[in-house]
């Protein structure tokens with residue numbers, strides 16, 4: 070059953086591909102040289118994920134997993150203002166600290182993995198192109214790197230840019246677009262910090278700087294903009310973004326999620342986006358299809374016991390050893406009686422949030438019932454919440470994970486996320502593939518859209534063809550990739566064959582395959598019969614075939630003329 074990315078209903082057909090291009094869709098009389106039996110399955114365009122952070126991984130790893138294990142055939146990286154080009158040798162460490170802090174990618178892995186065979190952004194693009202990949206990659210210019218490149222240490226100190234520096238940033242941005250960058254991104258959130266705890270260089274970049282860069286995009290006549298902000302001064306900040314879009318004449322996306330601290334801001338922001346659209350400004354919200362959630366576990370970056378002295382003593386030991394020690398009732402009693410010492414603010418927040426902490430399970434439950442929270446369980450059992458959490462984390466030989474839905478779950482339902490997803494001025498995104506490797510594993514948003522919103526949710530499901538369109542054609546068009554996201558003759562042969570009845574997510578787990586043995590969360594799915602890139606099968610039933618047809622995509626693309 071072909072679900073072609075237009076949003077129209079499924080239809081039964083053969084899909085004929087040659088030389089990486091879809092040639093015809095219908096009833097084929099001739100057999101193919103190679104055939105995939107898709108009877109009983111759905112066939113969709115490959116998914117386009119517009120929000121990832123593979124900027125480091127793409128330079129050392131041919132596989133852009135987890136995304137490529139979830140039907141994604143094109144990723145856009147360089148989001149949230151962080152990345153590794155342009156760069157001067159003296160500033161390598163600044164960019165690593167920025168990426169480590171903002172996106173939780175271990176600095177040691179970055180130090181070991183990054184070969185820095187580039188200085189300019191065009192040179193970075195060339196370096197990506199030299200390594201074959203499983204799926205296609207698009208790069209954006211990150212404001213953090215751009216600012217440090219032009220302003221040096223003054224950028225990190227968040228000094229104001231001079232008119233000359235602003236002009237230089239605009240010029241470099243235009244040159245990057247000419248070389249094939251697909252956009253520019255910046256961060257204006259206090260949630261983003263370097264590994265030293267400093268705000269990002271771009272946090273307080275002034276309006277004239279942002280508009281100077283936007284003017285660079287106008288001269289290039291290409292590129293999208295991606296922005297993330299706390300919107301503490303919502304209208305002031307949104308006003309700047311509107312003027313950037315006016316100056317650039319280019320579209321912008323803004324991160325949009327419900328935060329507990331300002332639970333109605335997303336509605337106000339959507340209203341402002343609607344008003345901007347009425348004035349002809351192409352601004353859209355980037356939204357998540359589930360909570361943006363922190364994974365808590367004995368092998369994750371966070372667990373509730375990190376700051377207890379007894380845990381500290383065993384923290385560096387291998388998982389199986391820690392599990393053995395923690396199973397000792399005396400050890401448990403001692404640890405639970407201790408107070409946390411020198412806990413980070415996140416850890417303190419976690420310790421106060423047992424009402425919002427849940428067993429994730431397998432298959433994982435990303436819309437958990439509040440009655441199943443650790444606090445609710447503890448109350449029913451007459452036990453302390455940390456006692457319950459302790460036992461759960463020891464299940465499955467210490468591999469069980471607790472789920473802390475940070476955003477989009479203020480009211481313990483995904484109804485707000487649903488409203489954001491359904492809004493015509495939003496795009497599916499925010500999965501952060503490649504980032505937050507010890508705390509978040511949301512690159513599987515694409516699979517979740519189909520399983521939860523297309524099949525499993527009790528109420529408020531969306532039509533499957535619409536869910537497919539959102540993650541294929543809509544996102545492809547948003548970044549100017551008109552050659553993909555549809556199953557049509559002349560389009561790029563990027564597609565998924567999915568056994569929809571069998572499609573399901575598995576519980577995330579830790580692998581130690583980052584450079585320098587660094588660990589990261591990985592998540593797989595069952596039911597992807599085949600993922601095809603450029604007409605070649607890259608994954609069959611989630612297993613890599615060895616084919617690496619993925620390429621660096623340089624700038625906007627047009628369909629092949631057949």
Ligand SMILES: [Zn+2]
Pocket residue numbers: 120121122148149501
């Ligand atoms: Zn991001």
